[in-house]
Amino acid sequence: MKRMLIVALFVGLLLALLPMTASAQGTVACDDEVVVVKDDWLAKFADKYFGNPYAWPAIMAWHNKAAQADPSKFPDKIINADLIEVGWTVCIPSTEDADAFLATYDPAKPEMLYAAGASGQLVVGSWWTAGGEAEGLNGMFSIYKTRYPDVEIVNATVAGGAGTNFKAVLKTRLIGGDPPDTFQLHAGLEAEGYSPETYLTPLDDLYASEGLEQAFPPDLLTLLKAYGDHYWGVPVNIHRSNVLWYNKAIFEANNLTPPATWEEFVTVADALKAAGITPFVLGTKDGWEAGHIFEDVLAGTLGAEKYNGLWTGATPWSDPGVTQALENFKMMLSYANTDHSAHTWDSAGEFLIAGSGGMMIMGDWTDGWFTSKGFTGYGWAPPPGTRGIFVALSDSFAMPANAPNETNAMNWLKVCGSLEGQEAFNPQKGSICARTDCNPALFNAYLQSAMVDWGQDAIVASVAHGAAAYESWATDYKDVLTLFVASGDVAAAQAGLQQACVDAGICQ
Amino acid sequence: MRRRLNWERVASVVLLSPAVLATAVFVYGFIGWTAYASLSNWDRLLPDLSFVGLSNYEKLFANQRFQIDLRNTVVFTLVFLVACLVIGFVLALLLDQRVAGEGIFRSIYLFPMSISFIVTGVVWRWLLNPGSTELGSTGINSLFDMLGLGFLKSGWYTDPKIGIIAVAIAATWQMSGYTMAMYLAGLRAIPEELREAARVDGASEVQIVRHIILPLLQPITLSAVIVLGHISLKIYDLVVSMTGPGIGFATDVPAYYMWDTTFRGNHFARGAAIAIVLLVMVAVLIVPYLIRSTRTEAEL
Numbered sequence: 001m002k003r004m005l006i007v008a009l010f011v012g013l014l015l016a017l018l019p020m021t022a023s024a025q026g027t028v029a030c031d032d033e034v035v036v037v038k039d040d041w042l043a044k045f046a047d048k049y050f051g052n053p054y055a056w057p058a059i060m061a062w063h064n065k066a067a068q069a070d071p072s073k074f075p076d077k078i079i080n081a082d083l084i085e086v087g088w089t090v091c092i093p094s095t096e097d098a099d100a101f102l103a104t105y106d107p108a109k110p111e112m113l114y115a116a117g118a119s120g121q122l123v124v125g126s127w128w129t130a131g132g133e134a135e136g137l138n139g140m141f142s143i144y145k146t147r148y149p150d151v152e153i154v155n156a157t158v159a160g161g162a163g164t165n166f167k168a169v170l171k172t173r174l175i176g177g178d179p180p181d182t183f184q185l186h187a188g189l190e191a192e193g194y195s196p197e198t199y200l201t202p203l204d205d206l207y208a209s210e211g212l213e214q215a216f217p218p219d220l221l222t223l224l225k226a227y228g229d230h231y232w233g234v235p236v237n238i239h240r241s242n243v244l245w246y247n248k249a250i251f252e253a254n255n256l257t258p259p260a261t262w263e264e265f266v267t268v269a270d271a272l273k274a275a276g277i278t279p280f281v282l283g284t285k286d287g288w289e290a291g292h293i294f295e296d297v298l299a300g301t302l303g304a305e306k307y308n309g310l311w312t313g314a315t316p317w318s319d320p321g322v323t324q325a326l327e328n329f330k331m332m333l334s335y336a337n338t339d340h341s342a343h344t345w346d347s348a349g350e351f352l353i354a355g356s357g358g359m360m361i362m363g364d365w366t367d368g369w370f371t372s373k374g375f376t377g378y379g380w381a382p383p384p385g386t387r388g389i390f391v392a393l394s395d396s397f398a399m400p401a402n403a404p405n406e407t408n409a410m411n412w413l414k415v416c417g418s419l420e421g422q423e424a425f426n427p428q429k430g431s432i433c434a435r436t437d438c439n440p441a442l443f444n445a446y447l448q449s450a451m452v453d454w455g456q457d458a459i460v461a462s463v464a465h466g467a468a469a470y471e472s473w474a475t476d477y478k479d480v481l482t483l484f485v486a487s488g489d490v491a492a493a494q495a496g497l498q499q500a501c502v503d504a505g506i507c508q
Numbered sequence: 509m510r511r512r513l514n515w516e517r518v519a520s521v522v523l524l525s526p527a528v529l530a531t532a533v534f535v536y537g538f539i540g541w542t543a544y545a546s547l548s549n550w551d552r553l554l555p556d557l558s559f560v561g562l563s564n565y566e567k568l569f570a571n572q573r574f575q576i577d578l579r580n581t582v583v584f585t586l587v588f589l590v591a592c593l594v595i596g597f598v599l600a601l602l603l604d605q606r607v608a609g610e611g612i613f614r615s616i617y618l619f620p621m622s623i624s625f626i627v628t629g630v631v632w633r634w635l636l637n638p639g640s641t642e643l644g645s646t647g648i649n650s651l652f653d654m655l656g657l658g659f660l661k662s663g664w665y666t667d668p669k670i671g672i673i674a675v676a677i678a679a680t681w682q683m684s685g686y687t688m689a690m691y692l693a694g695l696r697a698i699p700e701e702l703r704e705a706a707r708v709d710g711a712s713e714v715q716i717v718r719h720i721i722l723p724l725l726q727p728i729t730l731s732a733v734i735v736l737g738h739i740s741l742k743i744y745d746l747v748v749s750m751t752g753p754g755i756g757f758a759t760d761v762p763a764y765y766m767w768d769t770t771f772r773g774n775h776f777a778r779g780a781a782i783a784i785v786l787l788v789m790v791a792v793l794i795v796p797y798l799i800r801s802t803r804t805e806a807e808l
Contacts, residue, residue: 045690151744168771171553193774195554285752341666341755342637472551475773484670486756496572 016399028066030091036084049092055079057105058098060113064407066091068120077407081113082207122408123154124397125170125183127163132368132428133419139424140236144415145281151408156180164288167193174199181409187394188465190221190474191232194398201399202230206410212417215435219459220394222465233396234417237431239448240364240389242296244383247352247359250277251379258359258381260401262301262328269335272358279335281357283343290485291478292464293361294329300385301325304458307389311461311468313506317498326490328384334487341485352378363393363465367446368430380446390457393465394434473504539787548781549787551776553672564781574782575764576757580672583788585740587676590684592736593729595680601717603688604695614692617685625682629749632678637665665751671758679746683739687732694728695721730797739794741786762786 010247034045042056050058060078067074084090093101105112122144128137134157141153158166163184171178174194185191199361207213213221216235224231246258254275259265269279284290299307302321309315309320332505337357340348346369351357353375360366361383370378380388397416415421422433427442432451440448461467463474480496487493501507538679546564548557568574599617603610620628638661639645645653649661665674698721744763745751752770753760762782770779 164772168767171771173773175553175555193553195552198554284755287753339638339666340662341751341758342633472773472775475769481573482753483756486758 028062028069028091030062031094031097032092034090034092036086036088036090038507039485040083040084040086040088042078042081045090045092050098050423055098055102057107057113057452058093058101061101061105062093062097062112063091068322079407079410082331101296119150119153120405120408121154122182122405122412123149123156123180124179124412125156125158125166125173127158127166127184128429129157129159131372132430133365136425138430139428140421143418143421143424144412147415148408148411151411152489154180156507164286164295174400177402179403180353181403181405182397182399182412185233185396185398186466187220187235187396188269188461188467189226189470191398193226193466193471194232196230196232197228199401200232201401201403202232203234203399203413206234206413206417207231208355210414210417212332215417215419215437217436217454217459220392220434221434223392223394223461224396226467233398234413235394235396236422237395237426237429238418238434238450238454239393239395239431239465240453241292241393241465242299242383242386243364243366244381245349245352245359245360245362245366245370246379246381247355248377250275250358258379259384260387260474261380262331262384266331268359269332272366272419273335277355278337278357279359280332281348281351282340283338283348284340284482284485285342285344285498287482288464288478289345289362291461291474292330292363294325294481295468295508296361296383296386296391297332298322299389299391299460300326300383301328303385304389304460307460310501311463311506312491313501317501317507320496322497323490326484326493328483330488330490333488354362364446364450365430367444371430371444380449388457390453390459391462392454392459393462393467395431396434430505470504473500475498534769536707542780542783545782548777548780550776550780551774551778552776554637555776560777564777565785568778568781568785573757573765574759576760577760577762580757580759580761581741583807584672584676584679584743585737587673588679588740589733589736591676591680592684592687593599593732595684596689597691597725599684599692600695603692605670614689617688619685620682621686623682625629625679625743625746626749628678629746629751632674633665634748636674636677638663638666650801668754668756668758671751671754672761675743675750675759678750679740683736687736690728690732693720693727694725698724711739732795734794741789741793 032049042059043053046055047053060081063074066076067077074089074091076085077239078084078090104254120229122142124137126137139317141155144151144153158169163186166184170180170183171194179199185194191200196202212231212234216224220235220238224233226234235495244258250272251257254271256268256271257270272279273499282293283290298310301324302310302315302319306315306319306321310317333357337343337348337351345360345362345366348357349360349362349366349369352360352369353373360487362393364380367380370376397413399406399409399413417435419435419437423438425443426433426438427444427447432438432443432447432454436455437452440451463469463477466474468474469477477497477500480493483496484490484493498507545557547561548555549557550556569594584641603613603617607613613774621704635647637647637649645661648664652660662670665671667674702720702724703716706720711719743761744764744767747759747761747764751759753764763786765781766782766786769775769782
């Protein structure tokens with residue numbers, strides 16, 4: 001009896017250890033398989049097999065279906081009907097299958113030609129989980145749904161401001177060979193953090209075929225190509241980092257105007273303080289906020305050109321301007337709420353809404369956040385010294401090198417880059433379009449003013465949001481500022497910033 | 509008879525082997541892999557496993573943030589251990605007086621242990637939120653205000669000097685019930701005759717605690733130190749939910765820095781080095797205990 005039990009256990013164990021049988025993917029029967037030679041094209045095959053050159057969509061659709069079912073046998077999908085490469089093996093359907101397809105084929109629905117466009121999944125990774133940004137994302141989802149009704153969209157979001165948690169999850173998925181089909185990426189040098197030459201797909205062809213180079217402004221294109229001279233993502237929006245928000249009622253009651261220079265900042269802050277109001281509110285709990293505000297202080301102290309130089313090595317971090325920027329930041333902190341390390345940027349923003357805080361500096365997602373809070377009594381201005389400078393960041397979507405549903409992902413990127421997609425996304429998200437042709441009437445007053453500035457200001461890249469520097473450098477930069485906020489030690493902070501630049505391999 | 513024994517032996521080897529294999533690969537194999545990664549040049553997402561020796565450790569120990577982290581770990585461990593042991597012991601002594609409703613008190617003190625550190629972190633973030641002079645106090649500080657004890661107010665976790673102690677307070681709240689339960693079990697195992705004998709010899713209650721009970725509870729104290737010690741060295745979730753790295757890294761700990769530098773900064777080798785340092789710290793605490801307990805088992 002005991003022996004039987006042991007045998008039974010043993011057998012059970014063996015069964016449990018047996019590898020899972022390969023998932024049952026239906027194979028697609030090919031009537032013939034033909035290897036492409038020079039001067040072949042799809043219409044030629046259609047003529048040869050079906051006596052009708054116009055039957056080529058049947059071959060394309062059938063081949064893509066076969067390639068979807070058995071990628072080892074048909075590794076190459078036909079993405080462009082006019083482009084098949086020598087050496088590809090193309091699956092030819094039987095005459096009945098071809099006729100059946102042609103009977104239902106609608107040239108207005110090109111997705112019928114892409115097997116994956118007609119079915120399967122689209123796994124979208126982002127850190128947009130709540131509020132306007134989630135609504136904007138859903139807006140793009142519904143456009144995708146109408147274009148590709150049979151694709152199941154899997155919304156793989158991970159919560160956490162500035163995407164820090166999401167990125168950690170994503171990186172393990174990329175290294176582990178289990179990437180989503182597309183994911184959110186800050187446009188700019190953040191791409192370096194994903195080793196794009198290995199893990200991402202360059203999107204240069206997509207830019208060419210969709211005419212995206214004409215749709216986006218040149219400054220943005222430079223930013224998008226900053227790493228390795230390839231496009232790694234399709235931008236869906238532009239945010240501005242340098243916005244000073246203020247409580248209008250307080251400013252009016254005290255007869256103040258938003259400060260345009262550092263001297264004015266001191267005057268305004270002193271007046272607010274005398275009125276019993278915390279002049280400047282901020283939260284530093286999540287670690288990136290100090291770095292965010294300081295980049296605006298840097299731009300406002302150094303000016304656009306020297307600020308850009310910091311990230312290319314043209315401006316040394318030992319520059320007296322950096323010392324002055326740190327002094328300015330320290331001065332701002334002396335007017336701030338003392339419990340800032342207990343607050344996130346939005347919980348600090350509550351003070352401004354409640355009327356106990358006067359000003360804050362935060363990116364223009366604050367506009368959407370105020371709206372969601374039902375607060376309308378806010379005004380905005382560029383922080384001191386940054387009039388005429390637009391510190392920009394942009395969210396884009398990228399495609400991993402081995403995305404499981406490549407065609408679905410490509411279709412998604414087309415939606416992201418399209419006018420329709422951007423007009424659905426941005427008014428909800430509270431950002432302006434990356435495209436230059438969006439209709440301003442769709443946007444609120446703040447965003448309309450941002451669109452005007454975007455068109456005329458000097459555009460510089462945000463470091464706190466992944467545009468200006470490699471992520472490893474941006475992290476070191478952020479650590480230095482976290483220490484500075486506590487210590488107020490200007491010399492140590494400047495040395496730390498210099499060291500971070502050296503570690504990044506930009507400075508000597 | 510002999511054949512049968514062999515058969516059972518074979519079966520036991522076969523049945524144990526998956527667990528042994530899984531442990532070998534997923535625990536010790538990965539420890540080895542992490543140790544190797546910490547000696548490599550893996551500083552981007554794309555693995556670069558070329559060997560660079562101990563340079564990652566040199567840079568790590570020279571890193572100001574990591575030095576603060578180590579200091580925080582030491583302070584946290586000391587405060588947390590001492591507070592848990594003292595509070596747990598006192599609670600156990602009080603409960604051991606056979607008070608009415610002992611079961612209720614026991615449950616109340618033990619309940620915090622049953623919730624996760626994440627919840628504890630959120631609750632204590634609000635309780636120890638200092639508020640500000642401009643906008644008024646919150647949490648415990650406003651309680652002090654109400655009681656006229658304003659001088660006790662503190663910046664708690666926003667004070668760079670004592671920030672980590674505020675986190676230790678939250679951890680103590682959660683885990684001192686656990687030490688209480690251990691001590692209570694230990695106290696109940698001490699035969700009443702011993703105390704009676706001491707009383708007959710004229711010992712005061714304090715003397716009984718000092719000379720009879722404490723020495724007899726020594727093994728319990730040791731177990732508690734081991735369990736609490738390794739919790740405190742590895743602490744991560746409480747810090748994440750309560751404070752994050754804090755102002756000037758006041759509440760940063762090595763485990764948080766490991767996560768931050770690996771997945772945010774892409775310094776994979778540096779992250780692996782922190783992991784190994786953490787492992788060594790825990791091993792220093794646990795290995796002697798393991799050796800001792802296996803020896804005791806062998807003697808039995």
